[in-house]
Amino acid sequence: MQRRGLAASGQPPGEPGPGSAELWEQEMERLCASRVPVRALPYPMEDKRVIWWLRVPDGEQPSCWERWLRKRQMERRRLRDSVQRLARGFGLWEAALYEIGGLFGTGIQSYFTFLRFLLLLNLLTFLLTASFVLLPLVWLHPPVPGPALNLTLQCPGSDQPPAGLQRFHNQFWNILTGRAFNNTYLFYGAYRAGPETSSAYSVRLAYLLSPLFCLLLCFCGTLRRMVKGLPQKPFLGRGHRRALSTKVFSSWDFCIHVPEAAFLKKREISKEFKVELEEQQRFEQVQQQTGAQRAYHLLTYLRVNLLIGLLVAGAISAIFWATKYSQDNKEEELFLLLQYLPPGVIAMVNFLGPLLFVFLVQLENLPPNTEVNVILIWCVVLKLTSLGMFSFSLGQTVLCLGRNTTSCESYSYNACDYQCWENSVGEEFYKLSIFNFLLMVAFTFLVTLPRRLLVDRLSGQFWAWLDREEFLVPKNVLDIVAGQTVTWMGLFYCPLLPLLNTIFIFLTFYIKKYTLLKNSRTSPRLFRASSSTFFFQLVLLLGLLLAVLPLGYVVTSIHSSWDCGLFGAYSAPWQVVPELVALHLPLVGQRTLHYLSSNAFSFPLLLLLSLVLTACVSQAKANAQAIQELRKQLLWQVKDKWHLVEDLSRLLSKSGPIDSPEPESPRPRASRPRSFCPGFPCPGSPGPRSPWLGSSLGHPAGMHSHSPGPHGSPVPVCRFRYPSTVEP
Template sequence: HPHQFRPKRGAKLDRWQQPLVAIRALGFSGGPLARCGPEGPPPLLIGLFGTGIQSYFTFLRFLLLLNLLTLLLTAGFVLLPLVWLRPPDTGPSLNFTLQCPGGLQPQTGVPRFHNQLWNVLTGRAFNTTYLFYGAYRAGPESSSAYSIRLAYLLSPLACLFLCFCGTLQRLEKELPQRLFLGQDYRSPVSVKVFSSWDFCIRGQEAATIKKHEISNEFKVCLGEGRRFRLMQQQTRTQRACHLLTYLWVNVLIGLLVVGAISAIFWATKYSQDNKEESLFVLLQYLPPGVIALVNFVGPLLFVFLIQLENYPPNTEVNLTLIWCVVLKLASLGMFSFSLGQTVLCLGRNKTSCESFGYNACDYQCWENAVGEELYKLSIFNFLLTVAFAFFVSLPRRLLVERFSGSFWVWLDREEFLVPKNVLDIVAGQTITWMGLFYCPLLPLLNSVFIFLTFYIKKYTLMRNSKASPRRFRASSSTFFFQLVLILGLLLAVVPLGYVVSSIHSSWDCGLFANYAAPWQGVPELMALRLPPSGQRVLRYLGSHAFSFPVLILLSLVLTVCVSQSQANSRAIQRIRKQLVWVSVRWAGEGSHLAPERGLRGGALVGAWLLSGGGTVGAWSLASRRRGAWPLGGAR
């Protein structure tokens, strides 16, 4: 609560405490940054929908912070020096003669009826701004003390590295809890019954939210115990049937993924090969539309098929998330490959490709063309979020409330699917990382989208959604969310590294117009700025003589890490056994010492909590000192 950071009246703060108190007070009034911090989303959402929603909103906040950090690095090291130093122009472009069938094609290919709004949606209105790669210009490296080219090249790499470190840190933070709370560990329900209530609650609204939260926790705990007992009681025939169901469900899901990837490939190819058609306005958004359709229908089918396997909610969410990750990342990977085939002539032979390494006849500034495609993907994903919130979920809720009947009872309100929503924001973040080189200010756009998505999802949850009958824990999903984010980061790094190191830059736009590849500017800068001794050191670091000691050192570090992990696993097993032993001993001593009246009161408390409770009064701190349960039994 923000009041806990306020100093006492009359207390004096030194000069080090005053900024800290001010920053904390500002953070607690900062909208979603405050309400969806590491402690969780608004308590009302946790009480109504369970702790699984907490992982989603915490993940939103983490992605917002990553985008703001990326934007700060890009603006500080590239944009501000470029505006402040005003480096000289590069001069005339490289002279060449390009033989194209039918003459040199214009880059835009935009029909006359394109208006300004459509130009904004496709990104063409910002082609000459710092949003895209083509607007960044710089003179020779020897003309300025600050290298804009090196900053532009290393800033995305630094951003990706920091994002990887931040995600890995959160992944490492969640890993011990996931290892400790394995499937074979069950905490006693009696501990939750006798220690869940907070006697410091004063208001009626807070008490109601707390009752919902405790009720949801009991539903999760009892559901896990029931499924665990059913699994232990399965016969061989039932296990064989379960295995067959598992096989045909996963084969069917795999075929759906292959079909979706094929549709995305042909849609991207058709859109790029028919740029001069009269329906080019619709073809612009054909690949994003197909990707959105695939990623909307796919998770719904995955949820339905995986429920046939009768897994626990945690496992069900994680399996759905895994298949959604495969579908989403494979969609983006196939989109990138198809775009590379058209723009960079990967696997194709053309006259312009043989001369310049890319399709110079159709794409004079291919970096801008790729940036526009990623820009359109980002815009389209956010527009879909808005459209489904206000044109699908809202009318569905109004129709269900307005009409009665068996069909409307079956339809009901929308159920908030955490895997689908997480994959949507992970896909948007992956697109942002893929576009750091082509569209440096795309993190600014994604930050705005994430900020607005927080309020849109909050409105959808509070007004249009219903609580899922299958509850799951936040801790089990947070680990997978971070793992999915790392996979998206790797998907963005691989094509970006290939483009920077191997693909020829455009001949008439951008910072690397006269370079065979963007990375070629790094050796040139080293030759100009570093002394001979520094150049020899860098050459040694990139040689085979340095790689072998590094491999040996990494092998030793990996051996130590594996040994430490095995030791930690053995320690976790011992701690689990100690917890079970202590809980059994505590329960046995309590059964001998507790009077019959106290046991009856504890049973009534458990039934009261599971049923949602009745009217709750306002208990103060004094009630805790009296040592009373709400029904007056002994603890």
């Protein structure tokens, strides 16, 4: 008790001694007996130190070992915090993302964050491919010659290009078409290895599983990011929206002292308020619609979608015939033009399609949210189906899909025109990736920049109507998703394509940032970062699915080229897996894998997954019910607190005059039920307290009471104060 007496002797100046000492003892007894961690107490740091010191039992001092451990823990915690702050400071584009978010809102910031995410995915994919394929291949020095192609078939014509074609094949055109890198590790044909043995590292297995593992890793990362950005409001409902007044009073960060940071924070809060008000206005408009208006909007919606569907079908047909014509006439004199005909048609379709979609949708006067959703959905369909049709047309030309087989196509591919067909397909994806990036650069500096210069320097009604280009986040996201889908589709044929795409994304970030800050105007349609992030990841997952399907078909069903690559001696690349299993695994392991791939394992696994899904659904329903009960309990706790305030005010008014007015309840007094325990805390509240003491840690600030003293004179009962509240 010596320490308590010393602590109690530290009286705040101007406070009566006996009342303060008595309150001090009571509070210290309660705090010392409580098991609440000091860190969780709502007190200043100085008061927490006093409470922690008082909780140590009398006569007990921590040993040297305990003090040393506590000191090391504090040092490790401080070091971890410093490392995290340093990592955030050196993070890629952190300052640029903060500036964009403050100036243009979190919706546009989410696009640049999405660029950084794709950059990390491509860099990780390249590192995995280099670690498991390139480095072992260079270290093992495999034999260069491979199996020769035995062309004993009747092939029409000669496979030699015309002599006049050589003048077009300078080094620049070869770089654009990818033929300059045919003998490098950029394409599939340069990867060669000797026969499989029981001891050597299997480069074939690594080359086969690396794309599949990279796609699986990208799927997990995208799914995790999509779940993290999943908007919670559709699941909570309209009845649990946070009030706008909460954002008004809790949005500001009082740690900001720099004027530039304060300006960015003000802009960010302003964007959030605009988004909130726009969502509320849209909801009210939907609620005010009549049945006839809803039926009219439904018919209009169907008519618009029918017209757009016909346009998409025409665009897909144009891509198919352009790819077929380019492959059938690839050795003509107009070599470069024909080589870039499919990418050019795809780019034209993806450029004109969204413009026509916007024009058709705006003619029908749809609601703003329906208009945006229709445009976005059809843009996604157009971009992904165009890539799908491009892949199918390549398969029909190179792999003879859907065509009558002839003597030249007995190996499941066109052996006369495409002796190393993997390189030819890889060149197509390489050209498509190069063309998309060059088109983005050309459009930025040859269209957007001159448009901004003309609009800023010339005056007139036409230039005021033209204005700067609008920075549309969904359109830019769809463009970058289309480029990433091309990279995933060409991962097997062009293993180093992720490195090329990493460079393109790195340059795209700065080009788009320049376009946003200098050449463009922001869209008046604001949206949340959470909903946009979810949409971006959903589109990315669709692109990943589009890349996995043709890759799985090629790996499991198509014969590889005979004169290049790693799988020329196999009927399909996947056949190397059973061979290596027979070489490296013992008989028990082989039987285990055979059982895992059989129906005897599939049916129990399906039954187990059904039980797990049932348990998850049941748990989700139980959680939803518990959440509803907790919300009701929270409302009752708020009502109980107002009952306690009323009872306390009534008792204080009976004992004497009060210094401060009675707090007003948000609801009328007559509309609230009476307390079952007037003057005392309700069951479940922390510890019994004497309401006539007038002040404790739970009482409102500024509330004092006067209790009668020994001679009938009112003696003010003072509130307890910690050392941090003592005025100097």
